[in-house]
Amino acid sequence: MLKLMYITNQPRIAEIAQNSGIDRIFIDMEYIGKYERQGGMDTVQNHHTVDDVKAVRAVLDKSELLVRVNPIHRGSENEIDAVIDAGADIIMLPMWKTADDVKYFLDYTGGRVKTVLLLENKEAVGCIDEVLKIKGIDEIHIGLNDLHLSMGLDFIFEPLSNGLVESISAKIKNAGISFGFGGFGRIGEGLLPAEYIVSEHYRLGSSMSILSRTFCNLSEITNEDEVLKAFDSGVKDLRKYEDFLSTCEKEFFDDTHRKLCSCVKGIIGEN
Numbered sequence: 001m002l003k004l005m006y007i008t009n010q011p012r013i014a015e016i017a018q019n020s021g022i023d024r025i026f027i028d029m030e031y032i033g034k035y036e037r038q039g040g041m042d043t044v045q046n047h048h049t050v051d052d053v054k055a056v057r058a059v060l061d062k063s064e065l066l067v068r069v070n071p072i073h074r075g076s077e078n079e080i081d082a083v084i085d086a087g088a089d090i091i092m093l094p095m096w097k098t099a100d101d102v103k104y105f106l107d108y109t110g111g112r113v114k115t116v117l118l119l120e121n122k123e124a125v126g127c128i129d130e131v132l133k134i135k136g137i138d139e140i141h142i143g144l145n146d147l148h149l150s151m152g153l154d155f156i157f158e159p160l161s162n163g164l165v166e167s168i169s170a171k172i173k174n175a176g177i178s179f180g181f182g183g184f185g186r187i188g189e190g191l192l193p194a195e196y197i198v199s200e201h202y203r204l205g206s207s208m209s210i211l212s213r214t215f216c217n218l219s220e221i222t223n224e225d226e227v228l229k230a231f232d233s234g235v236k237d238l239r240k241y242e243d244f245l246s247t248c249e250k251e252f253f254d255d256t257h258r259k260l261c262s263c264v265k266g267i268i269g270e271n
Contacts, residue, residue: 001242002201003180003208004235005066006215009052011059013218013227018063020231021239025063026210027053029083030094032070050082057087064089068118071095077108084112092116092141097123099130106136114138119168120146128168132175140172141208142181154268157182157192160200161264169204180208185215187237191267195241196260202245203253 003023008014014025028046057065067088069079083091091113093105102117109115115136119128120143131137142165144156151159159165165181172179181204184190184197201209216230 001239002198002206004238005208005210007046007210008218009046009048009056010218011055012224014056014063015059016224016228016231017216018060020228021235022063022211022231023208024066024090025056025060027056027065027067027088029053029079030068030070032073033095050086053083053086053088066090066092066116068092068094072101072104076105080108084109088113090114090116090138092118094118094143095120095146097121097127099127099134102131102134102137106134111136116141118143120144121150122147123150125164125168128171132171132177137177139208140177140179141210142168142179144182155264157197157260157264158268160197161261165200166204169206173205178207180206180210183210183212185212186234187241189214192260192263194238196256196263198238198241199245199253199256200260202242202248203257 004021005024005026006017006022007026007028008017009027017025027048029048029050031047053065053067065088067083067090069083069091070076071094080091091109093102093115096102096105096117106115116139117131117137118141119125124131125147142159144159144165147164148156148158151164153159153162160182169179169181180201182197184194187194187198190197200206215234216227218227221227221230
């Protein structure tokens with residue numbers, strides 16, 4: 001089963017998500033450079049704080065707490081220390097571009113928490129072979145939104161259809177490191193059906209994914225009972241589909257990949 005991550009800084013939502021079977025609650029403190037990359041796009045740009053980390057930590061007793069910090073900058077050491085002191089189980093480093101960035105991050109965290117590298121730009125793709133030789137990387141997550149922007153692509157899921165994620169994930173898997181990529185919404189929904197994306201996780205050997213805003217859109221659902229229903233039904237439907245995937249043969253995954261590629265081509269207007 002995939003490890004599921006949900007982004008929120010609201011303790012009650014984090015508690016509901018945890019009790020519905022979400023494996024990791026994701027606090028997003030990254031803001032440096034994000035508006036410049038994503039300004040004008042329909043993306044969520046969070047600016048969570050260390051106080052949010054503390055508040056969410058207080059309600060978690062089953063799910064892990066993952067915190068995305070800022071890219072390496074002058075205040076990185078203080079930020080990392082504060083996040084660890086606040087109770088993070090896992091720290092994610094975004095927008096790294098060199099092996100030296102990764103070494104600095106791993107040296108400073110020093111095994112105090114699990115580490116996740118967020119691979120999300122063409123520079124990281126270019127140095128991935130060198131990075132994979134570095135000891136101490138716990139996980140790598142391939143971030144499709146910034147990656148497709150960095151590559152000059154038109155649609156967030158093009159890296160799945162053009163072979164880029166497959167190439168990167170094969171290298172990561174060969175290095176013996178757990179990895180995940182992108183995100184998806186509810187089974188049965190999506191411009192690119194969530195079923196196709198989940199199938200790709202299984203085809204490529206991924207072990208984790210972020211649940212998108214549409215999985216439980218808190219800007220549209222405000223009643224707590226409805227939030228509870230959204231999480232419970234969403235997780236149950238996903239796990240049921242994963243049970244089905246666990247019975248499928250290679251031919252099914254290859255066929256679903258072809259369907260995904262055709263769907264992506266239709267979305268970007270190549271059909």
